[in-house]
Amino acid sequence: MSAKIIDGKEFAARVRAQVKDHVTRLVNDHGITPGLAVVLVGEDPASQVYVRSKGKATHEAGMKSVEHKLDIDTSEKDLLALIDQLNNDATIHGILVQLPLPKHLNEDLVINAIDPAKDVDGFHISNVGLLGTGQKSMVPCTPLGCLMMLRDHHGSLSGLNAVVVGRSNIVGKPMAQLLLGDSCTVTIAHSRTKDLPEVVRGADIVVAAVGRAEMVPGDWIKPGATVIDVGINRIDAHEKGEGKTRLVGDVDFASAAKVAGAITPVPGGVGPMTIACLLANTVTACSRANGLEEPEGLTA
Numbered sequence: 636m637s638a639k640i641i642d643g644k645e646f647a648a649r650v651r652a653q654v655k656d657h658v659t660r661l662v663n664d665h666g667i668t669p670g671l672a673v674v675l676v677g678e679d680p681a682s683q684v685y686v687r688s689k690g691k692a693t694h695e696a697g698m699k700s701v702e703h704k705l706d707i708d709t710s711e712k713d714l715l716a717l718i719d720q721l722n723n724d725a726t727i728h729g730i731l732v733q734l735p736l737p738k739h740l741n742e743d744l745v746i747n748a749i750d751p752a753k754d755v756d757g758f759h760i761s762n763v764g765l766l767g768t769g770q771k772s773m774v775p776c777t778p779l780g781c782l783m784m785l786r787d788h789h790g791s792l793s794g795l796n797a798v799v800v801g802r803s804n805i806v807g808k809p810m811a812q813l814l815l816g817d818s819c820t821v822t823i824a825h826s827r828t829k830d831l832p833e834v835v836r837g838a839d840i841v842v843a844a845v846g847r848a849e850m851v852p853g854d855w856i857k858p859g860a861t862v863i864d865v866g867i868n869r870i871d872a873h874e875k876g877e878g879k880t881r882l883v884g885d886v887d888f889a890s891a892a893k894v895a896g897a898i899t900p901v902p903g904g905v906g907p908m909t910i911a912c913l914l915a916n917t918v919t920a921c922s923r924a925n926g927l928e929e930p931e932g933l934t935a
C-alpha cells in the first residue's frame with residue numbers, strides 16, 4: 636500500500652479542540668455560550684443516532700445543545716412555528732432540521748424557513764446562492780470537512796484537476812463550488828456521465844459522493860491522486876462469509892490505496908469531519924451573530 640491514509644478521526648479531534656477553545660473564549664471573554672438546536676421529526680432509527688451524537692458532540696465542545704423531538708404526524712404549521720421560535724431565540728445560534736423529513740412535510744419550505752444566519756447545515760437557498768457567488772455563507776458540513784482535509788494535505792489546491800462524482804445538493808454541488816473557490820479545475824460527474832473511468836483518471840483530486848459500495852476501483856485513479864471517499868454504504872458481509880455487516884465507501888479502498896497518493900478510509904475519514912464541521916459552523920454563526928472575530932481555519 637502506497638497511499639497516505641488521511642485520518643479523519645484525528646483531524647476531526649483537532650477541529651473539535653479548536654472549536655472548544657473558541658467556545659471557551661466566547662464564554663470567558665464575552666459571556667456568550669453558542670447554542671445549537673436540532674429538530675427531529677419522527678423516529679427514524681438512523682436519524683435518532685445522528686441526533687444523539689450531534690447533541691453529545693455539542694455538549695463536549697462546551698456549547699448549549701437543545702433537542703426538539705416531534706411526533707411523526709407533526710403538521711407543517713407546527714414545525715414552521717417551532718423554527719420561527721428558534722429563529723427568534725437569542726441563545727440559539729445554529730438550527731438543524733434532521734433530514735429526511737416525513738413525506739407530508741415540504742423539505743424545501745422547512746429549510747428555507749430557517750434564518751440563513753443560523754442555517755448551520757448550509758442548505759438554505761440564500762446560503763447556496765452566497766456560496767455559488769463566492770460570498771461569505773454557511774457552508775454544508777460534509778463538503779467543508781472534505782475541503783479542510785484537502786487544504787491540509789495539499790496546501791494550495793490552485794490549478795489542480797478535481798472530479799466530484801455525484802451532484803446532490805448536500806454534497807456534490809457544494810463540494811464542486813468549494814473546489815472552484817480554491818481555483819481547482821472542476822468536473823462534476825453523475826449517473827449520465829460518459830466514460831466515467833476516463834474522467835476520473837484525469838483527476839488530481841477525486842471526491843466520490845455516490846452511495847454505491849466500492850464503485851470506484853484503483854484502476855480509475857491517477858497515480859498519486861488524492862481520493863476523498865464520502866460514501867457510506869452498509870454491505871452484508873454474511874454473503875462474503877465475513878460474518879457481519881460492515882461499512883464501505885464509494886471507493887474500493889484496497890485497490891485505490893495502491894495507486895493514490897492519499898486517501899480517506901471508510902469509516903474514519905469524512906464521517907467524523909462532518910460532525911466536527913457542524914460544531915465549527917455553530918461557533919462561526921455565534922461569532923458572526925455577535926459581531927466577533929470568527930475562528931480561523933474553520934470556514935471556507
Ligand code: NDP
Nearest residue numbers: 777801802803806825826844845846865866867905906909
Ligand atoms: P444522492 O443519492 O443524493 O446523490 C448521489 C449522486 O451520485 C447523484 O448525483 C447520482 O447521479 C450519482 N450517481 C449515482 N449512480 C452513479 C453512477 N453509477 N455513476 C456516477 N454517478 C452516479 O447521495 P448523497 O450525495 O446524499 O450521498 C452520497 C453518499 O455520501 C452516500 O453514500 C451517503 O450516505 C454519503 N454521505 C456521507 C456523509 C458523511 O458524513 N460521510 C454525509 C452525506 C452523505 P444523478 O444525479 O445523475 O442521479
